[in-house]
Amino acid sequence: MxxxxxxxxxxxxxxxxxxxxxxxxxxxxxxxxxxxxxxxxxxxxxxxxxxxxxxxxxxxxERETWTRQMDFIMSCVGFAVGLGNVWRFPYLCYKNGGGVFLIPYVLFIFLGGIPIFFLEIALGQFMKAGSINVWNIAPLFKGLGYASMVIVFFCNTYYIMVLAWGFYYFIKSFNSTLPWSTCDNPWNTENCIETFRHDDCQNGTIGNSTFGNLTCEELANGRSPIIEFWENKVLNISDGLDEPGVINWELMLCLMAVWVMVYFCVWKGVKSTGKIVYVTATFPYVVLIILLVRGVTLPGAYDGIMYYVKPDWSKLGEAQVWIDAGTQIFFSYAIGLGALTALGSYNRFNNDCYKDAFVLAFINSGTSFFSGFVVFSILGFMASEQGVDISKVAESGPGLAFIAYPKAVSMMPVAPVWAALFFIMLLLLGLDSQFVGVEGFVTGILDLFPGKYYMRYQREIAVAICCLLCFIIDLSMVTQGGMYVFQLFDYYSASGMTLLWQAFWECVVVAWVYGADRFMDDIARMIGYRPFPWIKWCWSFITPCVCMGIFLFHLLNYKPLTYNNVYVYPWWGEVIGWCLALSSMLCIPVSLVYKLAGAKGTFRERWEYLTKPVWGxxxxxxxxxxxxxxxxxxxxxxxxxxxxx
Incomplete structure (x- = not known):
């Protein structure tokens, strides 16, 4: 022209x-x-x-926009506030010095969490595109979009297994007697012991029960019914990754039911998603408050809460504490997945996304801290009931959700009610994270097709294909060896390293290729004022250094994956894991080299042309x-x- x-x-x-x-x-x-x-x-x-x-x-x-801005806020809350806020942060806080952990945690919020969280939302809003086309801002680095799509696809694939397990437990909670509270079930072994208090153990006798010539130490090594329910009934776990076994049909039906829920939450786009999140994002807070009120009234709750918040100042000198704080920020803020970019792309062009980023950060981190009181009040009660130190019962991840907490509620009066409440909260916390992740993936795919290729019901078809493909892959995780497959995905595909690598390059491209000042001007045109210069400094210097520093720490301290600290994965299992990790990480350099090689002219001419924005x-x-x-x-x-x- x-x-x-x-x-x-x-x-x-x-x-x-x-x-x-x-x-x-x-x-x-x-x-x-x-x-x-x-x-x-x-x-x-x-x-x-x-x-x-x-x-x-x-x-x-035309591109959809949120019916009201609160739809966007609630969707971001639903996506970013997930299971990690409830089952990971409280344990990290307890393990890393209690209240002292908040010092590095808050510091990393302002040095890494908010800057990148804001960057992803602002990029989506400015470019009006999903996770791939948003990098039209610097087309040479579109590999960032492909990388985020790979990561979020893997997340969508394995994360939903937690919902399937939670849904299974939720259904079982309606039994008059919780099936994980007794030892008289077909899946229990002769080593199952329902209740053990070391203080009550004398000569192999606990209460009115006798166990022959067994010593207290031997009795203490007995298996809890909740562990046997989890491993023998829910997982029916095999001896290793090389023994997939048969499909657990009950678990497969739960998985199918959850995928159907996800489909109908996403199929009509943000107009329907924006309404559903009002339930899925708010109801868990109601349940958390109910559980907290119940928890603090139980014996031992005060001791549990003190374990959670009591400061241990010596921990500040340990590098692992700082690494845990930084890694938790990137996990809990859902950075690097492209879904925040997709959500931001449906905003009005002049929406104040800068203010939104701070509001959402406060809600996210506040939820994490609040959840700790809920979790540790219950764990304090359980430790008191068992007569053990709380360190013996404190767990994180699936161990907290499917072993520690169910065991605690089984000791309460009207246990099925509290179990049902906990698992419906778990289900809703994960459900909105799941369907917003699917929304982000589908948005990125559909944005690749220009309007001339538009066909009726293309969104519904795309969502159906995505859900079906993920479901087929998930079938490997409902087998007897499924837990080993799940851990491979969890440990490698969306690990701290892949997210940190993605966040590092996002900052570099925006700050140094497109230009931090230039993007600050663009934001000012959207929201009417320039954000505080600290944001620009973080994008340009601080946040990339934080990301790369934690990335290198993870890489240098890499440990092979194990299950329960006992089963060591075979070498070929680790190879599969690294393939999952590198499949996203290599998207960035491979795409960059491919584009440069395919362009014409000198290197400088290619660089200038391929880093020139493509505008809408x-x-x-x-x-x-x-x-x-x-x-x-x-x-x-x-x-x-x-x-x-």
């Missing part, structure tokens, strides 16, 4: 968009016209800025007429330029 034509079109569109501000044209400002006045997938008038009747007849959809129509209002830009509409799917991008 000649410069004179570009000038005319830009000026015309700028005047149109000024009129739009008065409320006359282009609802929501979401039509994606190029500088030549064409819509991405259909023609648009550069004079009137309105979509033609012919285009309307073709049925090209909503950006034209803020561009000077002489801006040298490339338009999405100027690149047809078959051109050499588009292949390079």
């Amino acid at each position: 000649e410069k004179s034509s570009l000038d005319a079109d830009c000026c015309a569109l700028n005047m149109v968009l000024v009129e739009e501000k008065k409320g006359h044209l282009i609802p929501n400002g979401n039509a994606h016209q190029g500088v030549n006045g064409t819509l991405n997938g259909g023609p648009i008038s550069a004079v009137t800025g309105t979509i033609s009747a012919a285009e309307k007849k073709q049925g090209f959809p 129509a909503h950006h034209l209002e803020y561009m000077a007429p002489d801006t040298d830009i490339k338009s999405l509409a100027s690149l047809s799917p078959g051109t050499e330029e588009n292949k390079i991008l």
